[in-house]
Amino acid sequence: MKLRTRITLSVTLSFIVVAGGLMLEGRLREWEAKRRYQEMLLTGYQNTWNGIASAELQRLTSLIPTITRNQEALRTLTQRDHAGYARSLVEFVANLQTSAPPISFETVILNGNLFFSTENDDFIKDDSSDPTKPRVLSPQLIDATLRAGQPLLGLVPLRAGHYSLAVAFPLLDRTGPTAISTLYLHVDHLLPAFAASVNAPAFFQHDNGVLDQGTDPTLWQRLASQLTPHHDRRVRNESYEGRVYTVAGLPLQDLFGEKAMILLTIEDITTAYWRDILLDALSHGSVIVALTLFLGGLHWSLRRAFRPLNQVIGVLNALGRGDAHMPKLTANPSRDDEIGRLANTVEQFHQAQVARSQLTKLRQELHIAASIQRSLLPASFPKRAEFDLFAELHPFGEVGGDFYDFFDLPDGRLGLVIADVSDKGVAAALFMAVARTVIHAVAQIVPGPGCCMEQANALLSEDNATAMFVTVCYGTLDPVSGEFRYANAGHNPPYRIAADRTVTALPLTGGMALGIIGDLPFAEGRLVLEPGERLLFYTDGVTEAINPRNEEFTTHRLEATLALASDNPQSLITTVTKSVQSFADGAPPADDLTLLALAYRGPAQESLKPAGLKPR
Incomplete structure (x- = not known):
């Protein structure tokens, strides 16, 4: 038996099985839909009757x-x-x-x-x-x-x-x-009120099939011989003299729970019934005709397509040998046969190679972008007697939207920044670079954190076509007095860890994220750090880390971790990072994770201007 014949027979058998299965499934769905419709119809009739009867009983009771x-x-x-x-x-x-x-x-x-x-x-x-x-x-x-x-x-x-x-x-x-x-x-x-409500003639039938009363006695006389009493809820079709009727029977019980009468509705559905029969016949016939035409066309196409198959095989052999120039296809590669498909496959091989090259180039560019982004962060941490400082950034991908920064200010204070851009990837990294540069530059000339956030927000909101924004927490520390002033622009509040390991979140100052609406005021918060106290700044990648059970790390777990962490900022950040990774239990991170910790030691013995940090 030829290959094309075997293919045709296999496809034919598969189509018959699939078509039969689909038709069976459709029929089962149709039966189930019909059953549900009948149940809804009976329920509607029951509710209608109960409503009418209840209204009359209420009138009698009154x-x-x-x-x-x-x-x-x-x-x-x-x-x-x-x-x-x-x-x-x-x-x-x-x-x-x-x-x-x-x-x-x-x-x-x-x-x-x-x-x-x-x-x-x-x-x-x-x-x-x-x-x-x-x-x-x-x-x-x-x-x-x-x-x-x-x-x-x-x-x-x-x-x-x-x-x-x-x-x-x-x-x-x-x-x-x-x-x-x-x-x-x-x-x-x-009965008249019920018949008007359901828009169908209604009747009362005794157990013996005798009509008690009805709204259309003439219709009853035509169908009475075929309406056998049934004492269960049911909807059935009855045929009489070429007409098809839907008969819905609703058994009624008397006050003592005994069988009383059967409430019947009879509706002429002849037109709808034969319309459904015709649609079923047309749908089944169209499936058979379409299947026949498809299989006939498939057999003819296979006969035509298998003749030049050797030419395509030669092309594939050339590709396998790595020839730079493959033989030309005399057939049109766009035609819908094996040669066309194989030609498309060859083209896909070429496109895949181009895509791989582009992907490699993109990865190289992302690697360079990641290196540039890392270079924007402080290169080293200061060695100061008044405080100890450490920070870590773990991006979600090659590049991310989180950043931290710290720098000396002209008045001798230390500036601390942590921020989270609203998006991820390259776009977030670019906006992060802009935001970091703006905040760093404004902080050198604007003394207070609130004013600094106000000026930075005005600059970032101007011509912000991408509608991106960044949440920021910016604070300044006086190394001599321990005074810490800060402004929060929609960011997670930092934690203050007392010497006795009491963990409290700094009060929010009510600021909005930068880059959304310009010309907004930003309030400031103030506190005085005692020697031995620590501050932890973080982004939502910490508290929103997800484990395989789809649970978040939450601020409660973070606070519990901070209460047990070491006094050293680097050890503190390492403890938090390991706690988050242990909680995630291998689940991939959903966001960048950034931490900045500061431990205040108290004023230095010599009241000299701090050195060691230079504005970037």
Whole structure:
């Protein structure tokens, strides 16, 4: 068997398997979507019915106080005065009969005998009707109401197999219950409102399949023979004389939890049903036609493409030998066949080589940029009697946006800077160089940290097309007095470590990051360091370091580490760095990590101008 035939057969089989799997998955998804839709439909019907029934029951319940507070009615009821009881309820009964839908009322004494009834149930007309017997208050309902001691409401069976929506409640005299009354209306009155809410004809069906009531009797007559009663929630399709109907059945329970009736909705979906059938046929047919055309085209393309394959193999051999000039392809490399693909592959080899060269050059440039960035940082740390100083910077990549700086000021103070640019990479490194230069230069001519930050912010905000910004904490230390003044431009507050190892964060001064909005004031903070106290400046790469469990290092862990760290600034920074790396547990850093530590020793014995640091 030829190679192209084997390829064609393999691809054909693969496509058949994939297409079959996709079609099966689509069918399963369709069934699941249909099931969910039916469940949502039934839930909507249930909620609609419950809402309508609840509204009517609430209306019935609101009428109970009219009876229970009618002292004349209770007195005549206790005396078993039928005529007096009827007279006391004349106005109440008139209101019931004129309400929409009309409400019926009956009262039964505790032995089950009917005491009073409005007898306006015109819908109950059959041979079993007995005006001397209660229509709603059966012995079971009377007993349940007495045991409950409060109104009971819900569906209640009437004589002759009908149902009503009723509220039964006890009537009390001084000795206790003296009778049971009920307010009720026939559930058939609720069907029009329900049908209008769901926009479909609605029916009540008995267990035996007989129609109790409905909003479209003509439709029921056509489908009654096919609507077998089902006592579970379900949606099904029924066909009759070329029409397709969706029948949703919702079983209803009476007040005692027994099966009552089935609430049905019937909707003609013939047009939608056949539209779905047609769409399914078109989709399946289009898949088959597309698959046939694709496989036929594939077989023809393979026959045509395999003939000049040797030419492409020769080109690949030339590439393998490292020939500087490979043979020319007589075929068009842009054509969509094996030769074209292999030619594209050759071109990709060439592009990959160019990309590797460019990547090597870029790495060299990044290495140079990293060297330049490192050269911007102070080259050495001063040896001073008044203080000890150390700093470290661990960039996230080759270059980063963090930096630190320290320098002598004209008034003999020591300037300390730590900063974090908003971005990473080369752009952050360039902005870092600009920010470091601006702050360093401004600090030499502007005495206070707040004023220095204000001037630096104005310069960095001007023509800032990249919208980058930098958070900065800049402070000045008087080596003689230990006074430390600082301004914080949106940076993490430094920590002050007392001689007794108490760790506290310096109060924020409320400044915004530099480079966002020009012409902003920056407040200053002030404190006096005692001999033996230390300051630690850091960037958020310390506290936001992440471990494999996606937990951050946080300031709490940093404070705990500082409380146990050595007094020497270099040892302190080493301890913090190792603590962060141990916490990260091999997880790659997400940001630059920069630390600057200062240990104040106290004034020197000789009050000479400090030397050893020169402004950069």
